[in-house]
Amino acid sequence: xxxxxxxxxxxxxxxxxxxxxxxxxxxxxxxVLGRPAPAGETELHPLHAYIAMQRGxxxxxxxxxxxxxxxxDDGPLMxxxxxxxxxxxxxxxxYRVEGEVVxxxxxxxxxxxxxxxxYRERLIAPDGTDAATATNSFVLPRKEQE
Amino acid sequence: MSDYAVGDAxxxxxxxxxxxxxxxxxxxILDDPNIIHLDxxxxxxxxxxxxxxxxxxxxxxxxMNMLLDAFPGxxxxxxxxxxxxxxxxxxxxxxxxxxxxxxxxxxxxxxHCTAWxxxxxxxxxxxxxxxxxxxx
Numbered sequence: 433x434x435x436x437x438x439x440x441x442x443x444x445x446x447x448x449x450x451x452x453x454x455x456x457x458x459x460x461x462x463x464v465l466g467r468p469a470p471a472g473e474t475e476l477h478p479l480h481a482y483i484a485m486q487r488g489x490x491x492x493x494x495x496x497x498x499x500x501x502x503x504x505d506d507g508p509l510m511x512x513x514x515x516x517x518x519x520x521x522x523x524x525x526x527y528r529v530e531g532e533v534v535x536x537x538x539x540x541x542x543x544x545x546x547x548x549x550x551y552r553e554r555l556i557a558p559d560g561t562d563a564a565t566a567t568n569s570f571v572l573p574r575k576e577q578e
Numbered sequence: 579m580s581d582y583a584v585g586d587a588x589x590x591x592x593x594x595x596x597x598x599x600x601x602x603x604x605x606x607i608l609d610d611p612n613i614i615h616l617d618x619x620x621x622x623x624x625x626x627x628x629x630x631x632x633x634x635x636x637x638x639x640x641x642m643n644m645l646l647d648a649f650p651g652x653x654x655x656x657x658x659x660x661x662x663x664x665x666x667x668x669x670x671x672x673x674x675x676x677x678x679x680x681x682x683x684x685x686x687x688x689x690h691c692t693a694w695x696x697x698x699x700x701x702x703x704x705x706x707x708x709x710x711x712x713x714x
Contacts, residue, residue: 493610
């Protein structure tokens with residue numbers, strides 16, 4: 433159930449954007465994850481589907497937090513991600529990114545109260561087809577019961 | 579078809595020490611300035627531990643790499659993860675998984691897997707479901 437007072441953000445569009453992943457970044461990610469990228473190919477690591485949407489959307493993580501009136505400096509944590517990759521993704525290709533807010537729900541655990549902010553994104557290939565789609569959530573810890 | 583049968587465990591992927599320096603590179607890749615990945619003192623101040631916290635996508639990436647190693651030539655078409663606990667700088671982690679099902683598709687065989695990332699000794703950082711397409 434949507435947190436009271438935040439019904440207005442459900443379905444709110446994120447700022448659309450676009451992204452081109454440089455080939456060099458494919459190799460940087462491979463280094464971070466400890467597995468070399470195949471030489472001589474432009475195909476991206478599947479994690480780049482998430483990254484391309486996260487970075488290509490015109491709304492920053494701070495902007496996403498702002499939907500929930502949460503300051504990024506208060507330490508948002510990833511709650512979940514679901515990425516579906518409909519076609520191989522490639523470096524040096526421009527993808528458009530669109531998305532919207534799905535929901536904001538309050539949860540109370542043993543250790544803390546937090547809000548779960550869920551949003552959806554689409555990575556759109558140059559031919560207009562969905563290259564990948566994602567539904568992700570951030571855990572927004574609340575310092576005290578509100 | 580896959581070399582595995584339903585119920586088979588997949589070869590594990592071990593990472594001896596999660597790098598705090600790699601978190602800085604990942605922060606740039608993600609365009610994520612969240613201080614919990616960069617500053618241990620900030621993590622302490624937030625009451626979230628005493629070391630920098632690895633990015634959730636990186637934890638997912640380790641599990642994806644375990645799957646890619648298990649299925650050479652395969653392509654991950656779906657990956658869903660729930661983040662259960664934090665991985666901190668210096669932690670040792672192990673990505674594990676098993677085959678839950680297989681089905682034919684137009685492009686080959688779809689292998690459905692459950693996977694997880696464990697922080698030594700027994701704490702799970704994430705649980706995931708994934709589908710890998712093995713081209714025919």
